[in-house]
Amino acid sequence: MIKNTALHLLTGKLITTSLLPGSLFMVSGVLIWSIWQKQKHLQNDTAELRSEVKKIKEQMDKLDASIETNQKQKAPDSSLLQEDHSIKESDEKKMGLFEYLINDNVKLRQQAYGNSD
Amino acid sequence: MATSKIFHIGIDLGTSQSSIVTSTGSRVSTKTCVGYPKDVISQKRLNKEHLLGEEALKNRLALDLVWPLAEGVICSDKKSKEATQLVLQDLITSTLPKLGDTDKVYAAIGVPALASVQDKKTIIDITKDFIDKIIIVSEPFAVAYGIDRFDECLIVDIGAGTTDLCRMYGSIPTEDDQRTLTEAGNFLDNEIMNAIWEKFPDVQLTPQIIQWIKEKYGYVSDNSDPAIVTLTKEGKPDSYDITGILHESCLKLSNAISKAVQSLVSDFDPDFQEILRNNIIVAGGGSRLMGIDKAIEKSLDNYGGGKAICVQDVEFCGANGCLKMCQEMPESYWDKI
Numbered sequence: 182m183i184k185n186t187a188l189h190l191l192t193g194k195l196i197t198t199s200l201l202p203g204s205l206f207m208v209s210g211v212l213i214w215s216i217w218q219k220q221k222h223l224q225n226d227t228a229e230l231r232s233e234v235k236k237i238k239e240q241m242d243k244l245d246a247s248i249e250t251n252q253k254q255k256a257p258d259s260s261l262l263q264e265d266h267s268i269k270e271s272d273e274k275k276m277g278l279f280e281y282l283i284n285d286n287v288k289l290r291q292q293a294y295g296n297s298d
Numbered sequence: 299m300a301t302s303k304i305f306h307i308g309i310d311l312g313t314s315q316s317s318i319v320t321s322t323g324s325r326v327s328t329k330t331c332v333g334y335p336k337d338v339i340s341q342k343r344l345n346k347e348h349l350l351g352e353e354a355l356k357n358r359l360a361l362d363l364v365w366p367l368a369e370g371v372i373c374s375d376k377k378s379k380e381a382t383q384l385v386l387q388d389l390i391t392s393t394l395p396k397l398g399d400t401d402k403v404y405a406a407i408g409v410p411a412l413a414s415v416q417d418k419k420t421i422i423d424i425t426k427d428f429i430d431k432i433i434i435v436s437e438p439f440a441v442a443y444g445i446d447r448f449d450e451c452l453i454v455d456i457g458a459g460t461t462d463l464c465r466m467y468g469s470i471p472t473e474d475d476q477r478t479l480t481e482a483g484n485f486l487d488n489e490i491m492n493a494i495w496e497k498f499p500d501v502q503l504t505p506q507i508i509q510w511i512k513e514k515y516g517y518v519s520d521n522s523d524p525a526i527v528t529l530t531k532e533g534k535p536d537s538y539d540i541t542g543i544l545h546e547s548c549l550k551l552s553n554a555i556s557k558a559v560q561s562l563v564s565d566f567d568p569d570f571q572e573i574l575r576n577n578i579i580v581a582g583g584g585s586r587l588m589g590i591d592k593a594i595e596k597s598l599d600n601y602g603g604g605k606a607i608c609v610q611d612v613e614f615c616g617a618n619g620c621l622k623m624c625q626e627m628p629e630s631y632w633d634k635i
């Protein structure tokens with residue numbers, strides 16, 4: 182039993198003393214590699230995210246611009262308003278003239294024929 | 299069943315020249331005259347009961363010519379009424395040859411400003427068989443309407459029998475806004491004829507020769523090319539320099555017109571005189587007289603200056619205005635007549 186235990190200890194010690202530095206080196210290598218990988222990933226993700234943000238920003242700018250022009254088109258500018266107003270005014274004048282002309286011509290028929298047809 | 303269509307027409311019934319413009323895009327202009335064969339021989343030769351416009355003028359030696367609107371109004375005799383009817387009917391049939399029995403003709407007719415109620419009644423009477431609805435308007439008003447100018451402007455319509463001036467300011471012109479002068483084309487013809495005879499007695503002149511001279515050489519500008527014309531004396535042709543005579547005669551017309559313009563400007567609302575002075579529109583055949591616009595402008599120098607322009611499309615501008623009026627008049631207004 183003692184012999185067994187001693188053998189166990191000896192083997193353990195042997196293993197630890199001979200293998201520990203190598204395995205330690207390996208583990209830390211793996212660790213460094215994985216950290217490095219993760220960081221690389223992270224960097225990639227950040228770059229990707231940045232480009233996505235940039236794209237979204239560009240789209241937002243475009244959207245803003247189109248809303249602005251849309252509003253500009255929809256909102257009548259003052260010169261158009263003025264033109265519209267003067268068309269209306271000239272139409273009103275015309276209707277007034279027509280009314281006068283027709284009344285004048287109706288009157289003419291009444292004078293000419295002495296009745297109201 | 300055939301569908302009936304409405305055709306709109308605008309007619310300028312003038313003393314010497316009448317024009318029609320239709321909603322189908324046709325336009326015709328003709329002399330307002332009708333010629334009846336003088337005797338059986340001419341009747342046989344011409345083989346027609348009457349000739350119209352230029353054709354009548356060409357054959358005038360064989361015809362009795364009737365100018366039904368000679369004095370700016372329809373002459374009251376039967377022949378003149380018939381002649382007016384023939385001229386109007388011919389204008390319509392030559393521009394609307396495909397008019398169907400069920401189609402309707404709506405017309406606006408521009409007449410000289412002097413036309414009386416009786417004249418207008420005559421026009422309604424003589425057209426009732428071939429025009430379904432008709433409105434009669436004064437010629438300067440039709441000109442203004444045609445060029446969309448019923449705001450502040452002064453129309454000067456120089457015709458053959460009369461020159462009609464009319465102030466427009468967005469409402470219906472009253473009597474005070476209008477002047478009618480007998481100084482017009484025919485007046486100028488007379489002046490030129492008398493002036494030529496005074497300087498060169500016995501040269502042979504006819505109304506046609508005078509009119510040709512006036513239209514070709516007449517001017518009121520400060521200078522022009524020399525007017526040297528060939529006239530005959532006792533049958534022998536010779537060249538005559540009438541540059542000075544022509545200028546003096548033409549100035550008599552432009553001075554009379556300028557005076558009327560000054561008077562219409564000066565008794566207008568002072569706030570609007572300047573705008574009136576700067577918007578003078580010269581129309582009618584007489585607007586072709588060389589330099590007439592500048593002469594009117596010059597006559598306003600003492601009043602603060604002015605701006606006059608001659609209309610484009612002189613021959614049809616009155617008829618165009620009438621057609622425009624017809625087409626823009628709402629149906630409900632037509633229903634009233």
Ligand SMILES: Nc1ncnc2c1ncn2[C@@H]1O[C@H](COP(=O)(O)OP(=O)(O)O)[C@@H](O)[C@H]1O
Pocket residue numbers: 311312313314315316456457458459460482483484509512513514516581582583584585586587588
């Ligand atoms: N170039 C010209 N210079 C001067 N007068 C002209 C000229 N051309 C035409 N006219 C004159 O214009 C007159 C006709 O004008 P118009 O407006 O047709 O008259 P109306 O409406 O009375 O028939 C005629 O007296 C004609 O001789």
